[in-house]
Amino acid sequence: MTFGSPGYLWFFALPLAAYAVTLWWLLWRAHARTRFGGLRQERGAASFAGPAALLLAMAIIVFAAARPQWGSHAQPSDDKGIDVAIVLDVSNSMLADDVTPSRLARAQSELGALIDRMQGDRVGLVIFAGDSFVRSPLTPDLRALRLLVDGVGSERGLVAPGSDLGHAIRTGQQLLAAGDAKTNVILVVSDGEDRADDVTPPVAAAHAAGTLIYTAGAGTAAGAPVRDVDPVTHASTPRIGGDGAPVVTRLDEAMLKQIAAAGGGRYVALSDPGSLAGLAAELDRLQRTRFDTKAAPQPIERFQWFAILGLLLIAAEIVLPPLLRQPRSALRSAGRLWPLATAGLLVGGVCSASVAEINRHGNDQYAQANYAPALDLYRTAQAVDSSRAETFYNGGNALDQQGDYARAIDEARRGPSAPANIVDRAQYALGNHYAGAVQLANAIEAYKRALLADPNDADAKHNLEVITARLTPSPSPTPSPTSPPNEGTPTPGARGTPSGASTSASGQRGSPQAGATSAAGGTPSPADDAQLTPEELQRRLADALAGINKQFSEEDALRALDLLNEANRRSVEQFQAGTHPGTAADY
Numbered sequence: 001m002t003f004g005s006p007g008y009l010w011f012f013a014l015p016l017a018a019y020a021v022t023l024w025w026l027l028w029r030a031h032a033r034t035r036f037g038g039l040r041q042e043r044g045a046a047s048f049a050g051p052a053a054l055l056l057a058m059a060i061i062v063f064a065a066a067r068p069q070w071g072s073h074a075q076p077s078d079d080k081g082i083d084v085a086i087v088l089d090v091s092n093s094m095l096a097d098d099v100t101p102s103r104l105a106r107a108q109s110e111l112g113a114l115i116d117r118m119q120g121d122r123v124g125l126v127i128f129a130g131d132s133f134v135r136s137p138l139t140p141d142l143r144a145l146r147l148l149v150d151g152v153g154s155e156r157g158l159v160a161p162g163s164d165l166g167h168a169i170r171t172g173q174q175l176l177a178a179g180d181a182k183t184n185v186i187l188v189v190s191d192g193e194d195r196a197d198d199v200t201p202p203v204a205a206a207h208a209a210g211t212l213i214y215t216a217g218a219g220t221a222a223g224a225p226v227r228d229v230d231p232v233t234h235a236s237t238p239r240i241g242g243d244g245a246p247v248v249t250r251l252d253e254a255m256l257k258q259i260a261a262a263g264g265g266r267y268v269a270l271s272d273p274g275s276l277a278g279l280a281a282e283l284d285r286l287q288r289t290r291f292d293t294k295a296a297p298q299p300i301e302r303f304q305w306f307a308i309l310g311l312l313l314i315a316a317e318i319v320l321p322p323l324l325r326q327p328r329s330a331l332r333s334a335g336r337l338w339p340l341a342t343a344g345l346l347v348g349g350v351c352s353a354s355v356a357e358i359n360r361h362g363n364d365q366y367a368q369a370n371y372a373p374a375l376d377l378y379r380t381a382q383a384v385d386s387s388r389a390e391t392f393y394n395g396g397n398a399l400d401q402q403g404d405y406a407r408a409i410d411e412a413r414r415g416p417s418a419p420a421n422i423v424d425r426a427q428y429a430l431g432n433h434y435a436g437a438v439q440l441a442n443a444i445e446a447y448k449r450a451l452l453a454d455p456n457d458a459d460a461k462h463n464l465e466v467i468t469a470r471l472t473p474s475p476s477p478t479p480s481p482t483s484p485p486n487e488g489t490p491t492p493g494a495r496g497t498p499s500g501a502s503t504s505a506s507g508q509r510g511s512p513q514a515g516a517t518s519a520a521g522g523t524p525s526p527a528d529d530a531q532l533t534p535e536e537l538q539r540r541l542a543d544a545l546a547g548i549n550k551q552f553s554e555e556d557a558l559r560a561l562d563l564l565n566e567a568n569r570r571s572v573e574q575f576q577a578g579t580h581p582g583t584a585a586d587y
Contacts, residue, residue, distance in 0.1 A: 002299060004067030004383055005376045015059040022051045057313035064306035069299035080288040081121035083138055083181035085172035089190035090156045091129035091163045093249035098224035107189045107218045108149055110276035115146045117280035124175045127152050130162025132171035138179050164196035173206040181289040184211040191219040192252030203262045213263020215256040218270045223250030274441040281449040301383050355385040371398045389418045393426045396433060405436035424453035428460050440467050
């Protein structure tokens with residue numbers, strides 16, 4: 001047995017407290033009968049039946065509120081994706097350390113980040129050097145595939161020394177030919193060095209078969225010495241050429257760009273961490289194939305029966321005693337049941353409510369800032385029908401509002417793919433969850449996917465710019481020791497209410513604001529700028545930029561840059577200091 005809302009189990013303290021109070025009352029009543037009238041003590045179970053029934057009903061209703069679940073029913077779900085062949089270079093040149101810690105290690109890290117963002121796809125792995133080896137056929141088990149990618153450094157002996165890009169692409173195409181996907185992709189991750197025949201024919205053949213070829217370059221144009229690894233000691237030493245100088249390997253971007261252009265894909269430089277992960281959003285847009293329909297087990301809600309039992313016990317306690325003692329007064333006692341009847345109608349309505357109705361009730365609670373009850377309703381809707389993406393999207397927003405960003409991410413990701421009409425909002429919300437959890441690289445990718453779905457999404461554009469600036473801050477032209485560093489994660493602005501009304505995030509972003517004149521006269525400093533009100537800062541910035549179409553003096557230019565820097569600092573601080581309402585509208 002499991003519980004859909006286990007938090008309500010804490011309310012079992014209420015029946016226990018009521019039991020203690022009832023026991024005290026019964027004892028007090030017994031003593032009172034003796035002291036104030038010499039009445040005979042009440043005997044039999046009749047005097048205890050009523051309180052016992054109420055206490056039992058209270059406990060049962062608390063149990064029902066926790067939503068007990070047992071048993072399961074099959075909920076069909078479609079596995080949709082594309083087929084991808086990762087072709088990874090493991091030649092000696094990939095051990096060069098012109099990128100940290102090495103080209104191969106950087107490639108493994110970037111591929112891991114990409115695989116983590118792929119959902120529903122089948123991916124295979126080909127490793128190559130002088131020849132090629134299929135390390136893994138196409139598989140939907142991306143977790144296992146990532147483990148294989150992480151371990152290829154110890155499997156370089158499976159391929160002969162050298163570098164043959166053409167042979168690797170042919171092997172990748174053969175791997176894809178075994179599948180039945182509508183979209184096939186080859187991803188070549190290499191430094192571009194090719195010591196074999198012309199790579200053009202295998203690229204042309206793959207493209208003619210409908211395969212898209214993407215390439216990713218590891219290394220730098222400056223290069224680094226080739227390192228040979230001793231097979232026994234595993235020690236690496238620079239390779240020395242015939243002239244006595246170390247043999248240098250360099251990234252051949254021209255070759256990789258040529259392959260990508262001929263293959264209908266694009267080239268990605270692995271120059272910065274997270275650069276390859278952005279390819280996941282692009283792959284998501286390609287035509288997908290339904291590979292399989294699975295019956296995922298979903299727990300069956302049983303709370304309805306306990307709720308009905310609790311209400312029946314309360315009804316019995318109200319009606320039966322007068323019916324047994326004075327049948328004529330039973331009708332008058334039945335009139336006391338109208339609140340219970342109302343509760344029964346409510347329980348019946350919840351039990352028979354559609355997913356849309358339950359979700360709507362959750363949105364009403366969300367709009368009133370009752371996020372925990374809203375989450376419970378979203379979870380109830382999920383249990384009834386797990387194929388509705390909006391219930392998971394809304395549940396993630398409710399968790400986000402409670403500051404539980406890690407669970408918000410899990411909630412948003414475990415739901416089915418969002419339909420086209422809300423995919424941009426769903427990805428925007430996921431980006432906000434990542435931003436709240438300070439997973440900024442993931443937030444950037446989510447905002448990019450939101451923009452791919454809706455290029456006019458101004459909120460996603462703004463948040464993407466802010467977080468990108470946070471990861472790659474530009475130096476200030478006139479740094480001030482009084483200006484705090486841009487630390488933390490900017491919190492995106494609100495994106496509306498559960499009812500669908502939209503509030504732009506730009507409302508909380510702040511505007512560029514100008515600085516004040518120093519008390520001592522002359523050009524104000526950044527420290528002086530920080531003391532001004534937003535209105536004064538905005539006015540001074542407008543004054544400073546008024547002559548931008550004319551020739552600026554060096555002093556004017558530096559002053560304008562100071563003001564812009566202060567405006568940017570305030571904008572980021574507003575995100576850092578604010579609460580985290582950054583969720584999109586609920587549907």
